[in-house]
Amino acid sequence: xxxxxxxxxxxxxxxxxxxxxxxxxxxxxxxxxxxxxxxxxxxxxxxxxxxxxxxxxxxxxxxxxxxxxxxxxxxxxxxxxxxxxxxxxxxxxxxxxxxxxxxxxxxxxxxxxxxxxxxxxxxxxxxxxxxxxxxxxxxxxxxxxxxxxxxxxxxxxxxxxxxxxxxxxxxxxxxxxxxxxxxxxxxxxxxxxxxxxxxxxxxxxxxxxxxxxxxxxxxxxxxxxxxxxxxxxxxxxxxxxxxxxxxxxxxxxxxxxxxxxxxxxxxxxxxxxxxxxxxxxxxxxxxxxxxxxxxxxxxxxxxxxxxxxxxxxxxxxxxxxx
Numbered sequence: 016x017x018x019x020x021x022x023x024x025x026x027x028x029x030x031x032x033x034x035x036x037x038x039x040x041x042x043x044x045x046x047x048x049x050x051x052x053x054x055x056x057x058x059x060x061x062x063x064x065x066x067x068x069x070x071x072x073x074x075x076x077x078x079x080x081x082x083x084x085x086x087x088x089x090x091x092x093x094x095x096x097x098x099x100x101x102x103x104x105x106x107x108x109x110x111x112x113x114x115x116x117x118x119x120x121x122x123x124x125x126x127x128x129x130x131x132x133x134x135x136x137x138x139x140x141x142x143x144x145x146x147x148x149x150x151x152x153x154x155x156x157x158x159x160x161x162x163x164x165x166x167x168x169x170x171x172x173x174x175x176x177x178x179x180x181x182x183x184x185x186x187x188x189x190x191x192x193x194x195x196x197x198x199x200x201x202x203x204x205x206x207x208x209x210x211x212x213x214x215x216x217x218x219x220x221x222x223x224x225x226x227x228x229x230x231x232x233x234x235x236x237x238x239x240x241x242x243x244x245x246x247x248x249x250x251x252x253x254x255x256x257x258x259x260x261x262x263x264x265x266x267x268x269x270x271x272x273x274x275x276x277x278x279x280x281x282x283x284x285x286x287x288x289x290x291x292x293x294x295x296x297x298x299x300x301x302x303x304x305x306x307x308x309x310x311x312x313x314x315x316x317x318x319x320x321x322x323x324x325x326x327x328x329x330x331x332x333x334x335x336x337x
Contacts, residue, residue: 019160019220019223019224020160020163020164020220020223020224021164024164024165024166024167025163025164025165025224025225026162026163026164026165027229028094028226028229028230031090031162031163031221031226032090032094034083034162035083035084035086035087035090035103035162036087036090036099036102037049037083037084037087037102037103037106038098038099038102048080049080049083049084049106050113052078052079052080053079053080053081053110053113053114053181054113054117055078056075056076056078056079056080056081056181057075057113057114057117057118057181057184057185058117059071059072059074059075059078060072060075060076060079060114060181060182060184060185061114061117061118061121061185061188061189062121063075063136063182063185064118064131064134064136064137064182064185064186064189065121065122065125065131065189067131067134067135067136068136069135069136072136072182073176075181075182075185076176076178076179076180076181076182077176079180079181081107081110081180081181082158082178082180082213083106084102084103084104084106084107084110085103085107085180085210085213085214085217086158086159086162086213086217087099087100087102087103087106088100088103088104088107088214088217089159089213089214089215089216089217089218089220089221090217090221090226091103092214092218092237092240092244093217093218093221093222093226093227093230093232093237094221094226094227094229094230094232095227095230095232095237096230100240107210110184111184111206114181114184114185114187114188115184115187115188115191116188117185117188118184118185118186118187118188118189118190118191118192119188119189119191119192120188120192121188121189121192122188122189122191122192122193123192125193128189128192128193128194129193129194129195131189131193132190132193132195132198136182136186137186137189137190137198137202140179140182140183140186140201140202140205141186141190141198141199141201141202141205142201142258142261142262143201143204143205143208143254143255143258144255144258144259144262145252145255145256145259146259147205147208147255148208148212148251148252148255151178151208151209151212151213152212152215152216154178154212154213155178155209155212155213155214155215155216155217156216156219156220158178158213158216158217159213159216159217159219159220159221160220162217163220163221163224163226178209178213179205179209180206180209180210183202183203183205183206183209184202184203184206186198186199186202187199187202187203187206190202201254201258204251204254204255207247207251208251208252208255211244211247211248211251212248214244215244215248218237218240218241218244222237261289264289264294264317264318265287265288265289265294266287267317267318268287268294268296268314268317268318269284269287269296271310271313271314271317272284272287272296272298272310274313275305275309275310275313276298276300276304276305278305279300279301279303279304279305280301281300281301281332282298282299282300282301282304283298283299283300283333284296284297284298285297285298285299285329292320292322292323293322293323293324293325294314294322294323294324294325295325295326295327296310296324296325296326296327297327297329298326298327298328298329299329299331299332299333300328300329300330300331300332301330301332302330304326304328307324307326310324310326311324
């Protein structure tokens with residue numbers, strides 16, 4: 016691990032504790048800064064989600080201090096500080112409640128909350144896949160290394176943008192306030208996967224960098240924490256696997272449907288969506304389409320079970336402007 020966290024640039028355990036433990040040093044200032052910055056970040060994130068503004072949401076990611084107590088959990092596990100783990104989790108849970116409540120409150124003053132549910136900021140965070148989990152693990156690794164080293168702190172804003180903690184919570188609140196709990200669950204899965212990934216990678220980096228040895232902690236004393244983290248990782252990965260498979264199957268169904276329409280001039284597949292065990296295929300084309308039996312046979316050969324196929328047929332063609 017010396018190449019990743021070289022001894023010359025490695026923070027001491029006391030320095031790391033000072034950065035990640037709100038009960039060490041100037042406690043009042045640390046706590047005040049956390050809640051003030053998190054509140055402002057939540058307001059910015061909710062405004063960005065409601066206004067469908069990517070730039071605003073990125074701003075909220077940079078301001079958000081939520082990664083500090085999450086990394087604190089990893090440090091607490093590494094050094095056997097159960098009190099640090101508990102206190103850090105309290106800050107994480109409190110932060111979750113704050114951001115979600117603000118999102119719900121903002122949704123109540125929207126003239127038409129249901130319109131928000133279809134914007135890109137919401138749709139991009141309500142169906143997380145395994146690629147999101149992979150990115151979270153890689154980003155958490157970068158964040159843990161950056162906090163353990165003295166010379167790479169400049170990358171932390173980039174880590175904050177990549178790990179995306181507050182925006183998914185803002186989406187949870189907005190979706191709950193707009194009467195869509197199923198979308199809220201999807202966004203919370205994204206947040207939870209990011210948190211679990213960050214704790215796992217932080218713990219791994221801190222142990223490998225020797226902080227457990229500095230604290231005199233044996234591997235056996237951390238075994239229970241490892242098992243809990245592994246279980247949490249499996250729990251958040253299950254819906255992400257389902258979303259990944261759904262995305263894959265949707266692409267395969269779209270290709271099969273386009274092949275089905277290949278002999279129909281002007282016909283095209285505009286969208287494929289899943290709801291339960293039903294695949295809905297949106298088709299734009301002439302009034303007469305090929306027999307549906309051909310498409311159903313193709314889909315049955317692709318998908319492990321026999322999904323119901325529903326065609327939403329819009330009669331017409333695309334007209335190019337100019």
